[in-house]
Amino acid sequence: MSLGADFAQLAEDLSPDDVRQVLGVFERDVRRLTAALVAASAAHDATTFRRVAHGLAGAAGAVGAKSLESACRAHMVRADLDPEVLPGIATKIEQLADAALVELAAFVAGLDRQSRRA
């Protein structure tokens, strides 16, 4: 399944080692921020939820995880963000984040194969 992740731009701009470095930071960001998102939704804290979604959107956009970025941005700008619906949104974003990390792992594995061939 493609979730719109497009790491090609990264590969174009950076060396494989640098791509691995950035994607490693991204993975840590995603895990930290999705945990914070889930916590904010459980607390029905829409303000924190928006701020964390903003950070997650920025991280996702930077590496090309477009579906994750779009989902975060769609919710962080919603004026009618009802605290009651936050857990559901957090779950959906968490799923997109996991999928992005899977695609990311596949992309890094591809880089590794290319490196070995070279």
Next chain:
Amino acid sequence: MTDAPARVLVVEDTPTQAELARIFLTGMGHEVRLAPAAGPALAMARAWRPDAILLDIELPDFNGFELFKQLRTEGIDSEVIVITADGSHRALKEAMRLGAWDYIVKPYNKLALATPLGQALKKRGLERQLARVEEARPSDRFQGFIGGSPAMAAVYQIIRSVAASKASVFITGESGTGKELAAEAVHRSSPRAGREFVALNCGAIPRDLLESEVFGHVKGAFTGASGDRMGAAKLADGGTLFLDEIGEMPLEMQVKLLRFVQTGTFSPVGSSRIERVDVRFVCATNRDPMLEVQAGRFREDLYYRLYVVPVELPPLRERGADVLAIANHFLTQFAKEEKRKFKGFAPDAEAALVAYNWPGNVRQLQNVVRNVVVLNRDGDWVDASMLPPPVVRVGAAGAAAAPAPASMPVPPAYAPPPPPLAQERAPDPSQRPAWEQPAPPAVAPAAIVAADRPWVQSPTAPPSLATYVPPPVMARPAAAPEEPDIVPLATMERRLILAALRRTNSDVPRAAALLEINPSTVYRKLQNWRAEGLHDAD
């Protein structure tokens, strides 16, 4: 690598984005530091002085625009490129309004970053190169000053050196040497140039109003305070407060100023509210400040607070060829205004200008040149015969003929004077004062003088001219009528012009400013009165 190595500070709270920017920038050869919030970014910018800052707007502690304003307030002039996910017109407009070099909308790739950053650093490099060239070569112009004499080059260098700091500047110099211009030069050369320059003439403000003028007041603070009013201190927040003629400030006000200088805080008159501002102090006086301290007229503690960087402006007579450079500048300016064809000064006029010792300094030179331009319609070159007698005479006799003490008042502008009103009705032309007689060829008419202006006296001038004192305008009997006497409008006009000239020590531009008319109008009126015969005019 696309540019010369530079210091780039990345202000970004999302680690993925910060890391990506770091890798892009190090790949371009730059030295990079990362700040995850506005607070650490400000500390790094202060200590590290980056060439460029990539500034995210959504930060966890402060808005990026607030950080941007603070950087500029503190004189950190790094090129700023705003990086934002909010590509709205309003956000981008605000970024550009604050002086950002460019903006990048997230997400961005390496090229989107390299292009504006490269341009910003190139511009910064060129500016620095230009500044180095400017500093290296002797300059004959600086922030409104004209002249490249060694004395002025030293002044320019001090102003350049002190501009970037917040240190107080104390300007001294004779009247007419350009103290306010120097204060403005300090402000314009400083990182505060984008904020207000507020000038207060401490000698021109009534003693009772000075505190209110400096610190403002609240409604009801005193009779007539019908509303809150900001003072100069508040208006100059982030900028420069220029206190001219500080030696005239009453001692009780000096105490309040000292507290303000020490703490940066003050209370508006009538209020207990403490306000804090960030101002740079520039002061000026035409007196010797240390002598004022010794005489007990100026507080010693305030003196040491303000006299941090002294700038002494040389009198014009010590500026050598600057006299001609300035005279030519004024000639070009006034000739354009008055639609004359003058191209410059003839050698005899140049010799006279250089030889004269200009007790009224640049202001006097300005008056003389305007006078020449207004009164002489024909010719391409200003020759010595067009210059007023004091200049020509001293020029002929040598500069040593007229010493000029520092406290000497500004001499009068050269202009044909109107008669004393007491003589206006003299019916016999033979009784007319000498200035009403036709001027001899190539000798300009005499100057308006006051009796205490010995430098315009001449053995060849008639006594009535040398001792001429315009009578007090509107000097009516002590019991003034409720309604003023009705006199012809032309008479009233002349009286007002004469009064303004007396009030300003015959400084025509200042008199004209008081009257809110053009200086050339004053010159023309004076010339016309002489030509028409004043005894017929009243």
